[in-house]
Amino acid sequence: MADSKVETISRLAQWRIENFGPCSYKKSEPFKLGIWNWYMSIERNRYLYIHIFPEPSKLSKEQPPVARFILRVSSTGSTRRFYISPVHERVLRTSEDFVWPVDTTFLGRFIIDVEFLDLKIYPTSGGVAGSIWPSDGKLQSVASQSALRCLSRMLDEEIHADLTIVTADGTLRAHKAVLSASSPVFEGLYHHQDVVDDEKETSTIHMEDMSQQSCKALLSYLYGTIKHEDFWKHRLALLGAANKFEIGDLKDACEESLLDDLTSGNVLSRLNEAWLYQLPKLKKGCFTFLFDFGKIYDVREEINNFFLLAERELMMEMFQEVLTVWK
Known part of the structure; x- marks a missing residue:
């Protein structure tokens, strides 16, 4: 049935x-x-009872999710009323592990939203539960690891x-060949350039719009040795560099990462970045987050300042999105 389908984006259902x-x-x-399939169920007696639970499977039995989440029930239409749960955190194995009774008279059409603040699992060998976000998910062959170690040495030891x-605050040393292979802009800079200093075979490029640490993260990405925490820390600077130097795979990775952790606190800035750097997937994700999932009500105080600075074309797109959702 059509009303049995659950839509998801980022960490929202x-x-x-x-x-x-x-x-x-x-x-x-x-x-x-996350890594599980989920179900929601509802039933009404005196209250509206909402259950959320993982699909019975070997994975959910051996590594059940430790979920930290918020639920919200709302009526449909432009005058939506909300019932918001406290933050819940518990191990979920079956439909009996969590139920939220809501004292509401909602009948007919209404919406249930679940926002997963975190999902953790216990290692099969025992120990402390760890978050599944973020996760590298990198499985590399021995040959690839050896090549990355060589590239790392080339960069670290110059x-x-x-x-x-x-x-902006220091200098770094790198290799024209690596940068040229990674970016058509870099390749164009050096394709016909003669070596000025035959003894040192060096040249200089100015990137004062980046800090030394952000530029180091960019080089680490190009050399294949970037750490996940460095990528997340410098995502916006990396996005600007990827756009400037036409590094498509890095730009895509930044877009996916920014889409993966949308919150009410950052969605408006992410929407502006999506417009600035022409990121259609992130822009659509922000619109879905704000309008389809009703998060526009969470940013009412910030929206006025956003409209003062936003481009006219972006505001028109937002208005068209509202009309589409409220048809």
Whole structure:
């Protein structure tokens, strides 16, 4: 049935109920979030009871999710009323592990939103539960690891480095060949350039719009040795560099990363970045987050300042999105 489907984006899940009577039970279709398939179910007696639980499987039995989440029930339409749960954190194995009774008279059409603040699992060997976000997920062959170690040494020890990069607060050494292979802009700079200093075989490029640490993260990415925490810390600077130097895979990685952790606190700035750097997937994700999932109500105080600075074309797109959602 159409109203059994659950839509997901980032760490949000939304179930739109089209028809629910005074004495009814309904279960959603399975939906993927994290590494588990999930279900939601609702039933009404005196209260509206909402359950959320993982699909019974070997994974959910051996490594059940330790979920930290918030639920929200709201009526549909432009005058939405909300019932918001406290933050829950518990191990979820079956439909009996969590139930939220909501004292509401909602009948017919309404919406249930679940926002997962974190999902953790215990290692199979025992120990402390760890978050599944963020996760590298890198499985590399021995040959790839050896090549990355060589590239890391080339960068860290400046082995045959032939390029000096001047940043806003320091300098770094790199290799023109590596940068040229990674970026058509860099390749264009050096394709016909003669070596000025035959003895040192060096040249200089100015990147004063980046800090030394952000530029170091950029080089680490190009050399294949970037750490996950450094990528997340310098995502916005990396996005600007990827756009400037036409490094498509880095730009895509930044867009996916920024989409992965949308919150009410950052969605407006992410929308502005999506517009600035022409990121259609992030822009659409922000619109979905704000309008389809109703998070526009969480940023009412910030929206006025956003409109004062936003481009006219972006504001028109937002208005068109509102009209589409409220049809």
